[in-house]
Amino acid sequence: MQPVLEIGPCEGFTLWPVAESTPYGFLPLHGALAPEDVGTAMVFIADYNNCEPDEDGDPPLVDALGGFLHGLLTMEDLSTSGGLRITDTATGTTFLPGCCNGLDERRDWLEVLDGDGRASFGHGPSPLAERRGAIVRLTVDAERDDSPVIELPVTELRRLLARAERDLVDFLHLAAGWATVHLREYATPVTTALCRALDLPAQGIRASAPEAHAEGTDFGAHMRAQSVDWFLDRLRSVARIPASDDDNDLVTGLLLVSHEVDGMSEWRVRDGTVRIRAAGQDHRYLDE
Template sequence: MPVVAHLWDPPRVSQQSPSLEIAPAVEIYYDPDFDLWPTSSAVPGAHISLSGDLTDEQIGSVIHAGLHWFYYDDEQHPAATIEEYLGRAANREAEGTEIVVWGGPAFADTSTGVTMMPGCCVAFGERDEVYDFLAGRSAFAYLGHSPDTGLAIDADQILITQHDDEDRVLATIECPRDQLDAALAVMESEIEAFLAALPAWTTRHVPNHATALIEAITEGLRLSALIEKETP
Protein backbone atom coordinates (compact mmCIF):
# COMPACT_ATOMS: atom_id res chain seq x y z
CA MET A 1 0.00 0.00 0.00
CA PRO A 2 1.60 3.29 -1.07
CA VAL A 3 1.75 6.38 1.11
CA VAL A 4 -1.52 8.28 0.65
CA ALA A 5 -0.93 11.60 -1.14
CA HIS A 6 -2.92 14.52 0.29
CA LEU A 7 -3.35 17.92 -1.34
CA TRP A 8 -0.56 19.37 0.81
CA ASP A 9 1.89 16.60 0.10
CA PRO A 10 4.98 17.49 -1.95
CA PRO A 11 5.37 16.23 -5.52
CA ARG A 12 7.29 12.99 -5.75
CA VAL A 13 10.80 13.20 -7.15
CA SER A 14 11.32 9.45 -7.05
CA GLN A 15 8.83 6.63 -7.42
CA GLN A 16 8.30 3.94 -4.81
CA SER A 17 11.58 2.07 -4.82
CA PRO A 18 13.03 -1.14 -3.37
CA SER A 19 16.51 0.36 -3.68
CA LEU A 20 17.03 2.34 -0.49
CA GLU A 21 20.54 2.61 0.94
CA ILE A 22 21.53 4.56 4.06
CA ALA A 23 25.15 5.55 4.55
CA PRO A 24 26.66 6.78 7.85
CA ALA A 25 27.97 10.13 6.58
CA VAL A 26 30.42 12.13 8.72
CA GLU A 27 30.98 15.80 7.87
CA ILE A 28 34.72 16.39 7.53
CA TYR A 29 36.30 19.35 9.27
CA TYR A 30 37.97 21.65 6.75
CA ASP A 31 41.47 22.27 8.10
CA PRO A 32 44.02 22.40 5.25
CA ASP A 33 46.94 23.15 7.60
CA PHE A 34 46.45 20.07 9.80
CA ASP A 35 49.43 17.69 9.52
CA LEU A 36 49.67 15.68 12.74
CA TRP A 37 48.50 12.53 10.92
CA PRO A 38 47.35 11.65 7.37
CA THR A 39 44.04 13.19 6.27
CA SER A 40 42.12 13.43 3.02
CA SER A 41 41.93 16.66 1.11
CA ALA A 42 38.48 18.10 1.70
CA VAL A 43 36.32 21.09 0.95
CA PRO A 44 33.94 22.75 3.41
CA GLY A 45 30.83 20.62 3.87
CA ALA A 46 32.37 17.41 2.49
CA HIS A 47 31.33 14.03 3.94
CA ILE A 48 32.94 10.61 4.29
CA SER A 49 30.75 7.50 4.61
CA LEU A 50 32.00 5.21 7.36
CA SER A 51 32.98 1.64 6.60
CA GLY A 52 35.70 -0.83 7.40
CA ASP A 53 37.44 -0.18 4.07
CA LEU A 54 38.51 3.45 4.40
CA THR A 55 42.04 4.59 3.62
CA ASP A 56 44.34 5.84 6.36
CA GLU A 57 43.75 9.38 5.10
CA GLN A 58 39.96 9.00 5.27
CA ILE A 59 40.10 7.51 8.77
CA GLY A 60 42.39 10.34 9.83
CA SER A 61 39.90 12.89 8.52
CA VAL A 62 37.03 11.28 10.41
CA ILE A 63 39.04 11.29 13.63
CA HIS A 64 40.04 14.94 13.20
CA ALA A 65 36.41 15.79 12.45
CA GLY A 66 35.42 14.36 15.82
CA LEU A 67 38.28 15.80 17.84
CA HIS A 68 38.90 19.16 16.15
CA TRP A 69 37.11 20.94 19.00
CA PHE A 70 40.23 20.24 21.05
CA TYR A 71 42.79 21.09 18.37
CA TYR A 72 42.72 24.82 19.19
CA ASP A 73 43.14 26.41 22.61
CA ASP A 74 41.15 29.38 23.92
CA GLU A 75 43.34 31.75 21.90
CA GLN A 76 42.79 29.66 18.76
CA HIS A 77 46.34 28.35 18.74
CA PRO A 78 46.55 24.88 17.17
CA ALA A 79 48.16 22.01 19.04
CA ALA A 80 51.80 21.62 18.05
CA THR A 81 52.02 17.88 18.69
CA ILE A 82 49.83 14.79 18.79
CA GLU A 83 50.46 14.60 22.53
CA GLU A 84 49.13 18.12 23.05
CA TYR A 85 46.12 17.57 20.78
CA LEU A 86 45.00 14.25 22.22
CA GLY A 87 45.87 15.38 25.74
CA ARG A 88 43.27 18.13 25.42
CA ALA A 89 40.71 15.61 24.18
CA ALA A 90 41.49 13.24 27.05
CA ASN A 91 40.79 16.06 29.50
CA ARG A 92 37.33 16.72 28.09
CA GLU A 93 35.38 15.44 31.11
CA ALA A 94 37.26 17.74 33.48
CA GLU A 95 36.38 20.65 31.20
CA GLY A 96 32.75 19.58 30.84
CA THR A 97 32.97 19.02 27.09
CA GLU A 98 31.91 16.13 24.87
CA ILE A 99 32.92 14.60 21.57
CA VAL A 100 30.58 15.85 18.85
CA VAL A 101 30.77 14.49 15.32
CA TRP A 102 28.60 16.26 12.74
CA GLY A 103 26.69 14.08 10.29
CA GLY A 104 24.15 11.29 10.22
CA PRO A 105 22.15 9.08 7.84
CA ALA A 106 22.51 9.83 4.13
CA PHE A 107 19.55 8.38 2.22
CA ALA A 108 19.93 7.23 -1.39
CA ASP A 109 17.55 5.64 -3.91
CA THR A 110 19.99 3.70 -6.06
CA SER A 111 17.43 3.12 -8.81
CA THR A 112 16.87 6.84 -9.45
CA GLY A 113 20.01 8.49 -8.12
CA VAL A 114 18.09 10.57 -5.57
CA THR A 115 20.38 11.32 -2.60
CA MET A 116 19.71 13.18 0.66
CA MET A 117 22.74 14.21 2.69
CA PRO A 118 22.50 15.13 6.41
CA GLY A 119 21.63 18.74 7.15
CA CYS A 120 23.57 21.27 9.15
CA CYS A 121 23.95 21.20 12.94
CA VAL A 122 23.04 17.56 13.51
CA ALA A 123 25.31 15.34 15.60
CA PHE A 124 26.03 11.79 14.48
CA GLY A 125 24.69 10.33 17.73
CA GLU A 126 21.38 12.12 17.21
CA ARG A 127 20.36 9.50 14.66
CA ASP A 128 18.70 7.84 17.63
CA GLU A 129 15.81 10.23 16.87
CA VAL A 130 15.09 8.16 13.76
CA TYR A 131 14.69 5.06 15.92
CA ASP A 132 12.53 6.95 18.42
CA PHE A 133 10.29 8.15 15.59
CA LEU A 134 9.96 4.69 14.06
CA ALA A 135 9.13 3.21 17.48
CA GLY A 136 6.43 5.83 18.07
CA ARG A 137 8.29 7.48 20.94
CA SER A 138 8.61 10.79 19.09
CA ALA A 139 6.47 12.72 16.61
CA PHE A 140 9.43 13.60 14.39
CA ALA A 141 13.14 12.98 13.90
CA TYR A 142 15.63 15.83 13.75
CA LEU A 143 18.09 15.33 10.90
CA GLY A 144 19.55 18.81 10.66
CA HIS A 145 18.58 21.88 8.68
CA SER A 146 19.52 23.53 5.40
CA PRO A 147 18.37 21.08 4.04
CA ASP A 148 15.67 19.65 6.32
CA THR A 149 14.86 15.94 6.01
CA GLY A 150 11.61 14.52 7.38
CA LEU A 151 10.09 11.07 7.76
CA ALA A 152 6.43 10.09 7.48
CA ILE A 153 4.80 6.70 8.08
CA ASP A 154 1.61 5.45 6.44
CA ALA A 155 0.78 1.83 7.27
CA ASP A 156 3.88 -0.12 6.20
CA GLN A 157 5.28 2.59 3.91
CA ILE A 158 7.86 5.28 4.64
CA LEU A 159 8.09 8.64 2.88
CA ILE A 160 11.39 10.52 3.22
CA THR A 161 11.22 14.16 2.12
CA GLN A 162 13.90 16.83 1.97
CA HIS A 163 13.17 20.59 1.87
CA ASP A 164 15.31 23.68 1.50
CA ASP A 165 15.14 26.72 3.79
CA GLU A 166 12.15 28.10 1.86
CA ASP A 167 10.26 24.81 2.29
CA ARG A 168 10.67 23.86 -1.34
CA VAL A 169 10.89 20.13 -2.01
CA LEU A 170 14.35 18.99 -3.04
CA ALA A 171 13.74 15.24 -3.17
CA THR A 172 11.54 12.43 -1.91
CA ILE A 173 12.01 8.70 -1.52
CA GLU A 174 9.26 6.19 -0.77
CA CYS A 175 9.93 2.64 0.38
CA PRO A 176 8.48 -0.16 2.51
CA ARG A 177 9.09 0.07 6.25
CA ASP A 178 10.95 -3.22 6.38
CA GLN A 179 13.38 -1.96 3.77
CA LEU A 180 14.12 1.14 5.83
CA ASP A 181 14.75 -1.07 8.87
CA ALA A 182 17.12 -3.26 6.85
CA ALA A 183 19.01 -0.25 5.47
CA LEU A 184 19.40 1.20 8.96
CA ALA A 185 20.81 -2.11 10.18
CA VAL A 186 23.38 -2.03 7.36
CA MET A 187 24.29 1.55 8.32
CA GLU A 188 24.92 0.52 11.93
CA SER A 189 27.05 -2.41 10.79
CA GLU A 190 29.19 -0.03 8.70
CA ILE A 191 29.75 2.13 11.78
CA GLU A 192 30.83 -0.90 13.77
CA ALA A 193 33.16 -1.95 10.94
CA PHE A 194 34.77 1.50 11.01
CA LEU A 195 35.28 1.27 14.77
CA ALA A 196 36.80 -2.20 14.33
CA ALA A 197 39.35 -0.70 11.92
CA LEU A 198 40.49 1.95 14.41
CA PRO A 199 42.95 -0.17 16.47
CA ALA A 200 45.11 -0.91 13.43
CA TRP A 201 45.08 2.77 12.42
CA THR A 202 46.08 3.93 15.90
CA THR A 203 48.93 1.40 15.97
CA ARG A 204 50.31 2.94 12.80
CA HIS A 205 49.84 6.61 13.64
CA VAL A 206 49.25 7.26 17.38
CA PRO A 207 50.43 4.11 19.22
CA ASN A 208 50.90 5.91 22.53
CA HIS A 209 47.32 7.18 22.57
CA ALA A 210 45.41 4.27 21.04
CA THR A 211 43.02 3.48 23.88
CA ALA A 212 42.04 7.08 24.62
CA LEU A 213 41.50 7.91 20.96
CA ILE A 214 39.34 4.85 20.30
CA GLU A 215 37.21 5.63 23.34
CA ALA A 216 36.78 9.24 22.22
CA ILE A 217 35.74 8.42 18.65
CA THR A 218 33.43 5.65 19.85
CA GLU A 219 31.78 8.20 22.14
CA GLY A 220 31.12 10.48 19.20
CA LEU A 221 29.83 7.87 16.75
CA ARG A 222 27.76 5.36 18.66
CA LEU A 223 24.23 5.84 19.87
CA SER A 224 24.06 7.05 23.46
CA ALA A 225 22.14 3.92 24.48
CA LEU A 226 25.03 1.72 23.30
CA ILE A 227 27.58 3.83 25.16
CA GLU A 228 25.56 3.63 28.38
CA LYS A 229 25.14 -0.14 27.97
CA GLU A 230 28.90 -0.65 27.75
CA THR A 231 29.73 1.65 30.66
CA PRO A 232 30.40 -0.37 33.87
Protein backbone atom coordinates in the same frame (compact mmCIF):
# COMPACT_ATOMS: atom_id res chain seq x y z
CA MET B 1 22.08 4.37 3.50
CA GLN B 2 25.52 5.33 4.76
CA PRO B 3 26.80 6.84 7.99
CA VAL B 4 28.64 10.00 6.93
CA LEU B 5 30.95 12.46 8.65
CA GLU B 6 31.03 16.14 7.76
CA ILE B 7 34.54 17.10 6.63
CA GLY B 8 36.42 20.03 5.16
CA PRO B 9 39.94 20.99 4.05
CA CYS B 10 42.99 19.57 5.84
CA GLU B 11 45.64 21.89 4.38
CA GLY B 12 48.66 22.20 6.63
CA PHE B 13 47.74 19.30 8.93
CA THR B 14 50.89 17.27 9.70
CA LEU B 15 50.22 15.25 12.87
CA TRP B 16 49.30 12.17 10.80
CA PRO B 17 48.61 11.33 7.12
CA VAL B 18 45.31 12.62 5.71
CA ALA B 19 43.55 12.44 2.36
CA GLU B 20 42.80 15.37 0.13
CA SER B 21 39.30 16.63 0.89
CA THR B 22 36.87 19.08 -0.64
CA PRO B 23 36.13 22.38 1.16
CA TYR B 24 32.91 20.82 2.37
CA GLY B 25 31.44 17.36 2.03
CA PHE B 26 30.56 14.08 3.68
CA LEU B 27 32.88 11.11 4.16
CA PRO B 28 31.16 7.69 4.34
CA LEU B 29 32.39 5.66 7.33
CA HIS B 30 32.92 1.91 6.94
CA GLY B 31 35.51 -0.77 7.50
CA ALA B 32 37.26 -0.51 4.13
CA LEU B 33 38.49 3.09 4.25
CA ALA B 34 42.08 3.75 3.21
CA PRO B 35 44.38 4.79 6.09
CA GLU B 36 44.48 8.39 4.84
CA ASP B 37 40.67 8.54 4.90
CA VAL B 38 40.64 7.22 8.46
CA GLY B 39 43.16 9.95 9.27
CA THR B 40 40.88 12.58 7.72
CA ALA B 41 37.92 11.31 9.73
CA MET B 42 39.93 11.46 12.94
CA VAL B 43 40.99 15.07 12.21
CA PHE B 44 37.40 16.25 12.05
CA ILE B 45 36.13 14.12 14.93
CA ALA B 46 38.89 15.52 17.15
CA ASP B 47 38.48 19.07 15.85
CA TYR B 48 34.69 18.99 16.34
CA ASN B 49 35.30 18.16 20.01
CA ASN B 50 38.14 20.64 20.42
CA CYS B 51 38.21 22.89 23.46
CA GLU B 52 40.60 25.16 25.30
CA PRO B 53 42.12 23.69 28.49
CA ASP B 54 40.14 24.63 31.60
CA GLU B 55 42.22 26.35 34.26
CA ASP B 56 40.42 24.37 36.96
CA GLY B 57 40.19 21.14 34.97
CA ASP B 58 42.63 18.70 33.46
CA PRO B 59 46.05 20.20 32.66
CA PRO B 60 46.80 20.65 28.96
CA LEU B 61 48.76 17.91 27.21
CA VAL B 62 52.20 19.26 26.45
CA ASP B 63 53.00 17.83 23.01
CA ALA B 64 51.36 18.90 19.73
CA LEU B 65 49.54 15.60 19.26
CA GLY B 66 48.16 15.64 22.78
CA GLY B 67 47.19 19.29 22.44
CA PHE B 68 45.13 18.60 19.32
CA LEU B 69 43.45 15.62 21.01
CA HIS B 70 42.86 17.46 24.30
CA GLY B 71 39.12 18.03 23.90
CA LEU B 72 38.46 14.51 22.63
CA LEU B 73 40.32 13.08 25.62
CA THR B 74 38.93 15.34 28.35
CA MET B 75 35.41 16.47 27.43
CA GLU B 76 32.54 14.63 29.07
CA ASP B 77 30.02 14.99 26.22
CA LEU B 78 31.39 14.04 22.82
CA SER B 79 29.68 14.17 19.42
CA THR B 80 30.33 14.10 15.70
CA SER B 81 29.01 16.25 12.87
CA GLY B 82 27.17 14.23 10.26
CA GLY B 83 24.44 11.63 10.19
CA LEU B 84 22.91 9.13 7.80
CA ARG B 85 22.81 9.70 4.04
CA ILE B 86 20.18 7.96 1.94
CA THR B 87 20.22 7.91 -1.87
CA ASP B 88 17.32 6.78 -4.04
CA THR B 89 19.19 4.94 -6.79
CA ALA B 90 16.17 5.12 -9.11
CA THR B 91 15.80 8.92 -9.05
CA GLY B 92 19.19 10.09 -7.75
CA THR B 93 17.52 11.97 -4.89
CA THR B 94 19.76 12.19 -1.82
CA PHE B 95 18.59 12.75 1.75
CA LEU B 96 21.43 14.41 3.70
CA PRO B 97 21.81 15.44 7.35
CA GLY B 98 21.55 19.17 7.93
CA CYS B 99 23.66 21.54 9.99
CA CYS B 100 24.00 20.79 13.72
CA ASN B 101 23.08 17.13 13.29
CA GLY B 102 25.40 14.43 14.61
CA LEU B 103 26.04 10.75 14.05
CA ASP B 104 25.55 10.29 17.78
CA GLU B 105 21.92 11.40 17.25
CA ARG B 106 21.05 8.62 14.81
CA ARG B 107 18.85 6.94 17.48
CA ASP B 108 16.25 9.55 16.48
CA TRP B 109 15.53 7.29 13.49
CA LEU B 110 14.00 4.82 15.96
CA GLU B 111 11.40 7.47 16.79
CA VAL B 112 10.29 7.25 13.18
CA LEU B 113 10.01 3.47 13.31
CA ASP B 114 8.88 2.77 16.85
CA GLY B 115 8.03 6.13 18.44
CA ASP B 116 5.85 9.05 17.42
CA GLY B 117 6.69 8.51 13.73
CA ARG B 118 8.51 11.74 13.05
CA ALA B 119 12.08 13.10 13.36
CA SER B 120 14.13 15.95 11.90
CA PHE B 121 17.86 15.91 11.28
CA GLY B 122 19.29 19.42 11.39
CA HIS B 123 18.65 22.57 9.38
CA GLY B 124 19.85 24.32 6.25
CA PRO B 125 18.51 22.08 4.64
CA SER B 126 15.89 20.76 7.06
CA PRO B 127 15.56 17.01 6.39
CA LEU B 128 12.44 15.37 7.81
CA ALA B 129 11.40 11.72 8.17
CA GLU B 130 7.75 10.75 8.72
CA ARG B 131 6.12 7.35 9.05
CA ARG B 132 2.85 7.02 7.18
CA GLY B 133 1.49 3.56 7.85
CA ALA B 134 3.85 1.01 6.32
CA ILE B 135 5.76 3.70 4.40
CA VAL B 136 8.39 6.20 5.55
CA ARG B 137 8.48 9.51 3.68
CA LEU B 138 11.83 11.36 3.64
CA THR B 139 11.62 15.05 2.76
CA VAL B 140 14.99 16.43 1.69
CA ASP B 141 14.17 19.99 2.88
CA ALA B 142 10.96 20.53 4.83
CA GLU B 143 11.34 24.31 4.41
CA ARG B 144 10.65 23.97 0.68
CA ASP B 145 7.20 23.29 -0.73
CA ASP B 146 8.78 21.69 -3.81
CA SER B 147 11.31 19.57 -1.89
CA PRO B 148 12.27 16.20 -3.40
CA VAL B 149 11.12 13.21 -1.36
CA ILE B 150 12.06 9.57 -0.98
CA GLU B 151 9.56 6.91 0.07
CA LEU B 152 10.46 3.45 1.28
CA PRO B 153 8.82 0.67 3.30
CA VAL B 154 9.29 0.64 7.07
CA THR B 155 10.83 -2.83 6.80
CA GLU B 156 13.43 -1.59 4.29
CA LEU B 157 14.37 1.38 6.47
CA ARG B 158 14.87 -0.94 9.43
CA ARG B 159 17.19 -3.12 7.32
CA LEU B 160 19.16 -0.11 6.10
CA LEU B 161 19.60 1.21 9.64
CA ALA B 162 21.00 -2.14 10.77
CA ARG B 163 23.49 -2.15 7.89
CA ALA B 164 24.56 1.43 8.65
CA GLU B 165 25.19 0.43 12.26
CA ARG B 166 27.42 -2.44 11.09
CA ASP B 167 29.34 0.02 8.90
CA LEU B 168 29.99 2.22 11.94
CA VAL B 169 31.17 -0.72 14.03
CA ASP B 170 33.51 -1.77 11.21
CA PHE B 171 34.89 1.76 11.03
CA LEU B 172 35.47 1.76 14.77
CA HIS B 173 37.49 -1.47 14.55
CA LEU B 174 39.47 -0.02 11.64
CA ALA B 175 40.13 3.24 13.50
CA ALA B 176 41.29 1.34 16.60
CA GLY B 177 43.96 -0.42 14.55
CA TRP B 178 44.90 2.84 12.82
CA ALA B 179 45.32 4.55 16.19
CA THR B 180 47.95 2.09 17.40
CA VAL B 181 50.13 3.10 14.46
CA HIS B 182 49.59 6.89 14.42
CA LEU B 183 48.57 7.98 17.91
CA ARG B 184 51.17 6.15 20.02
CA GLU B 185 50.39 6.42 23.74
CA TYR B 186 47.06 8.11 22.99
CA ALA B 187 45.68 5.13 21.04
CA THR B 188 43.73 3.54 23.88
CA PRO B 189 42.06 6.70 25.30
CA VAL B 190 41.27 7.98 21.79
CA THR B 191 39.62 4.67 20.87
CA THR B 192 37.54 4.84 24.05
CA ALA B 193 36.58 8.45 23.27
CA LEU B 194 35.66 7.50 19.69
CA CYS B 195 33.20 4.93 21.04
CA ARG B 196 31.52 7.70 23.01
CA ALA B 197 31.56 10.20 20.14
CA LEU B 198 29.88 7.67 17.84
CA ASP B 199 27.57 6.33 20.58
CA LEU B 200 28.89 2.78 20.17
CA PRO B 201 29.63 0.22 22.90
CA ALA B 202 33.31 -0.22 23.75
CA GLN B 203 33.12 -3.97 24.38
CA GLY B 204 35.61 -5.85 22.20
CA ILE B 205 37.23 -2.63 20.91
CA ARG B 206 40.75 -2.35 22.28
CA ALA B 207 43.91 -0.60 21.22
CA SER B 208 47.10 -0.42 23.25
CA ALA B 209 49.91 2.07 22.91
CA PRO B 210 53.59 1.09 22.95
CA GLU B 211 54.97 0.19 26.37
CA ALA B 212 58.49 -0.55 27.51
CA HIS B 213 58.49 -4.20 26.51
CA ALA B 214 55.22 -5.03 24.79
CA GLU B 215 52.57 -3.80 22.43
CA GLY B 216 49.28 -5.39 21.49
CA THR B 217 45.99 -4.76 19.81
CA ASP B 218 42.93 -6.61 18.59
CA PHE B 219 41.62 -5.80 15.13
CA GLY B 220 38.57 -6.93 13.21
CA ALA B 221 36.71 -5.62 10.17
CA HIS B 222 34.60 -6.59 7.20
CA MET B 223 36.73 -5.49 4.24
CA ARG B 224 35.99 -5.22 0.55
CA ALA B 225 38.31 -7.22 -1.72
CA GLN B 226 39.67 -4.08 -3.41
CA SER B 227 40.96 -2.82 -0.03
CA VAL B 228 42.96 -5.92 0.89
CA ASP B 229 46.13 -4.87 -0.95
CA TRP B 230 46.47 -1.51 0.83
CA PHE B 231 45.79 -3.18 4.18
CA LEU B 232 48.46 -5.80 3.49
CA ASP B 233 50.93 -3.07 2.48
CA ARG B 234 50.16 -1.25 5.71
CA LEU B 235 50.65 -4.42 7.73
CA ARG B 236 54.02 -5.00 6.06
CA SER B 237 55.03 -1.47 7.03
CA VAL B 238 54.12 -2.24 10.63
CA ALA B 239 56.13 -5.47 10.48
CA ARG B 240 59.20 -3.47 9.43
CA ILE B 241 59.08 -1.09 12.41
CA PRO B 242 62.58 -1.23 13.98
CA ALA B 243 63.07 -2.72 17.43
CA SER B 244 62.93 -0.12 20.19
CA ASP B 245 64.84 -1.90 22.97
CA ASP B 246 67.94 -3.98 23.60
CA ASP B 247 65.98 -7.21 23.13
CA ASN B 248 65.72 -6.38 19.41
CA ASP B 249 62.12 -7.64 19.34
CA LEU B 250 60.24 -6.86 16.12
CA VAL B 251 56.48 -6.71 15.78
CA THR B 252 54.82 -10.13 15.81
CA GLY B 253 51.20 -11.09 15.34
CA LEU B 254 48.64 -13.39 13.79
CA LEU B 255 45.63 -12.39 11.67
CA LEU B 256 43.00 -14.87 10.53
CA VAL B 257 41.60 -13.69 7.19
CA SER B 258 38.41 -15.21 5.82
CA HIS B 259 37.46 -14.89 2.14
CA GLU B 260 34.01 -15.83 0.81
CA VAL B 261 35.55 -17.79 -2.09
CA ASP B 262 39.11 -18.68 -1.05
CA GLY B 263 38.33 -19.61 2.55
CA MET B 264 40.52 -18.84 5.57
CA SER B 265 44.22 -18.00 5.62
CA GLU B 266 46.73 -17.05 8.30
CA TRP B 267 48.76 -13.85 8.03
CA ARG B 268 51.78 -14.26 10.30
CA VAL B 269 53.66 -11.09 11.20
CA ARG B 270 57.24 -11.90 12.22
CA ASP B 271 60.87 -11.24 11.32
CA GLY B 272 60.01 -7.97 9.60
CA THR B 273 57.57 -9.39 7.07
CA VAL B 274 54.10 -10.93 6.62
CA ARG B 275 53.87 -14.62 5.74
CA ILE B 276 50.58 -15.88 4.30
CA ARG B 277 49.58 -19.53 4.48
CA ALA B 278 46.44 -21.64 4.62
CA ALA B 279 44.80 -21.59 8.04
CA GLY B 280 45.54 -24.50 10.31
CA GLN B 281 42.88 -26.99 11.31
CA ASP B 282 42.72 -25.48 14.81
CA HIS B 283 41.28 -22.26 13.37
CA ARG B 284 39.06 -23.53 10.58
CA TYR B 285 36.02 -23.79 12.86
CA LEU B 286 35.92 -19.99 12.85
CA ASP B 287 35.13 -20.05 9.13
CA GLU B 288 32.28 -22.56 9.32
